[in-house]
Amino acid sequence: MRNLSALRPEILGISVERLSQLSNASWTSGADFKRAFYRAALTSQVGLCAYCMNQVGEEFRNRPDIEHFADKSKYGQWTFEILNLSLACKYCNQTRKGKYDVVVTLARNYGQCSFALIHPYLDDVEKHLKGGYPALQTKPTIPQPLTLKGARTIRLFKLDSIFALSIWTRVYDDLEAKRNMDESERLQYEKAKDELGGY
Ligand SMILES: [Zn+2]
16 A cells, blocks of 8 residues: 545546535436546556555456445545545455445544544555555565554555565566666657557
8 A cells, every 4th residue: 555646626627516516416426527536546546456556447457446435325425525535446445345434533524534544645654554565666565564553454455465465566566677678668668559559
């Protein structure tokens, strides 16, 4: 898990009026919002699940869910709260997290609530976990908890499994290989990709 930057409404291309219309709406009525969020978040999360950092998206035949940190069936007021949303793989969202109630202290303002798990936008992951895969250019290791929140997050998403480490190592090696390509190789690679087009 690593810190993510929250998406601003202007990046989504959703107007303030539309957002306020959605503030009391049900999840099924926000198809335009969901499409825009999905597209923008896939880019900003560089195609990685917010929790286990597995590769997601059509390219990997692994379509992620738009995950509600605070469950929308219990906290309907945050169904379209951007800070409450991220993309997560189906394993993290459905199998592991399910309806787990993350809210410890409820406040009117989302940012003033306290949560039981590490929040992908509001917490600093490195304050709660030692190691893991906190930044894309950091070599991944098995994470150790530094706080109770860290321990809960590791346990819930099984972040200390060998499988999680193997996912991060693959992502890290892939990025490292791209970084190590010198400029001419990179240009050749880009050219080859262009020539192949949609094939
Ligand atoms: Zn995941």
